[in-house]
Amino acid sequence: MPVPVMTIISRSDGEMGNHFPELMIVPHEAESYSWVLRMGAEIYHYLRLTDRFPICGIFNGSWKEDSEGQCQMMKMLKDRFLMAFNANGAVIGLEEAGPVSNALNMVEEAIKAGCKVIISGDRGETEEDFLADMAVAVGADYVKFGAPCRGEWTAKYNEMLRIEEFYNVGRGKIGKEQF
Numbered sequence: 001m002p003v004p005v006m007t008i009i010s011r012s013d014g015e016m017g018n019h020f021p022e023l024m025i026v027p028h029e030a031e032s033y034s035w036v037l038r039m040g041a042e043i044y045h046y047l048r049l050t051d052r053f054p055i056c057g058i059f060n061g062s063w064k065e066d067s068e069g070q071c072q073m074m075k076m077l078k079d080r081f082l083m084a085f086n087a088n089g090a091v092i093g094l095e096e097a098g099p100v101s102n103a104l105n106m107v108e109e110a111i112k113a114g115c116k117v118i119i120s121g122d123r124g125e126t127e128e129d130f131l132a133d134m135a136v137a138v139g140a141d142y143v144k145f146g147a148p149c150r151g152e153w154t155a156k157y158n159e160m161l162r163i164e165e166f167y168n169v170g171r172g173k174i175g176k177e178q179f
Contacts (some may be wrong), residue, residue: 001033005144042070095122120144129159
């Protein structure tokens with residue numbers, strides 16, 4: 001089962017500048033997808049960051065134009081964090097990919113390149129839960145659907161709970177083999 005990447009704070013460029021438009025968390029090392037989802041939801045709702053909830057991952061860790069900073073960050077953190085948008089993580093969303101076949105080709109290319117696959121929701125979505133099905137079907141490492149607080153995002157998280165329960169998949173350590 002893919003690991004959820006959850007937005008904790010999301011601001012437009014005008015509100016926070018271009019430096020950090022989103023603060024996201026990546027819960028990991030749980031016994032099941034349902035536990036990972038619970039960890040993320042509790043952190044979101046109660047903002048309790050404790051040793052009980054290990055978090056990893058940096059998304060948009062530096063300016064896209066700052067290739068030197070990206071290289072330095074990768075050298076320092078490559079074994080500890082997923083560096084999506086920077087080096088070792090490929091974020092794939094249907095809005096950018098176009099047809100589903102293009103998204104599937106992007107997943108295949110990311111895997112060939114040795115990247116972690118992150119299936120991403122898009123802004124302005126509906127409660128359609130297809131992306132959850134697709135993420136599980138392609139064996140994505142992560143899903144980035146947003147905070148567990150709005151219908152268009154919780155619909156996808158709930159679909160993954162149904163998949164885990166129905167197929168009894170995702171049992172064992174979720175997100176333990178990060179890098």
